Amino acid sequence: xxxxxxxxxxxxxxxxxxxxxxxxxxxxxxxxxxxxxxxxxxxxxxxxxxxxxxxxxxxxxxxxxxxxxxxxxxxxxxxxxxxxxxxxxxxxxxxxxxxxxxxxxxxxxxxxxx
Amino acid sequence: xxxxxxxxxxxxxxxxxxxxxxxxxxxxxxxxxxxxxxxxxxxxxxxxxxxxxxxxxxxxxxxxxxxxxxxxxxxxxxxxxxxxxxxxxxxxxxxxxxxxxxxxxxxxxxxxx
Numbered sequence: 001x002x003x004x005x006x007x008x009x010x011x012x013x014x015x016x017x018x019x020x021x022x023x024x025x026x027x028x029x030x031x032x033x034x035x036x037x038x039x040x041x042x043x044x045x046x047x048x049x050x051x052x053x054x055x056x057x058x059x060x061x062x063x064x065x066x067x068x069x070x071x072x073x074x075x076x077x078x079x080x081x082x083x084x085x086x087x088x089x090x091x092x093x094x095x096x097x098x099x100x101x102x103x104x105x106x107x108x109x110x111x112x113x114x
Numbered sequence: 115x116x117x118x119x120x121x122x123x124x125x126x127x128x129x130x131x132x133x134x135x136x137x138x139x140x141x142x143x144x145x146x147x148x149x150x151x152x153x154x155x156x157x158x159x160x161x162x163x164x165x166x167x168x169x170x171x172x173x174x175x176x177x178x179x180x181x182x183x184x185x186x187x188x189x190x191x192x193x194x195x196x197x198x199x200x201x202x203x204x205x206x207x208x209x210x211x212x213x214x215x216x217x218x219x220x221x222x223x224x225x226x227x
Binding site for chain 2: 036042043044045046049090092100101102103104105106107
């Protein structure tokens with residue numbers, strides 16, 4: 001079975017500061033890893049994904065994440081956040097075969113303050 | 115960018131009533147999913163659908179739930195007799211056969227009174 005742990009339920013940060021949202025996963029098989037963002041009253045939007053290859057993945061809106069197999073982590077980072085980055089961020093994992101259902105973490109609420 | 119469309123955006127129903135949530139996946143996609151998110155909780159997988167049959171379902175997806183692709187473009191989720199605990203945001207998602215990116219709809223907020 002697979003699971004995802006997002007250790008921080010809320011992360012407050014000031015505008016233009018760097019941020020890291022933590023994600024750890026567990027799986028007995030090879031996985032794909034994803035970060036999704038959910039703005040208020042909207043659906044889920046893919047930020048970035050790791051399928052294979054380079055462990056540093058760059059996504060939209062200036063976000064990046066690094067896959068660390070030994071630490072089973074896939075932390076999301078942004079060097080300088082904007083007010084508009086305020087949203088809920090979900091880390092997700094899927095097995096690399098089969099029908100690829102996503103298992104989501106509980107989410108991290110990023111609140112960017114002026 | 116192509117979109118997954120869900121209707122209605124909000125649905126209010128009485129406990130025990132049947133509801134049908136509708137989704138129009140992206141036209142060339144072959145894999146279809148329903149997820150739900152109870153307020154304040156994580157997004158949960160309900161069911162996946164491929165080649166006109168359920169490929170996987172979660173424990174949540176009991177006999178009260180069913181899915182259908184009636185006409186090659188719509189993908190529906192039916193809840194036969196709604197319970198209070200079915201109140202949630204329901205997301206439809208689809209993906210193409212050779213692309214791992216899941217496209218999500220904006221969701222249907224179901225409120226069971």
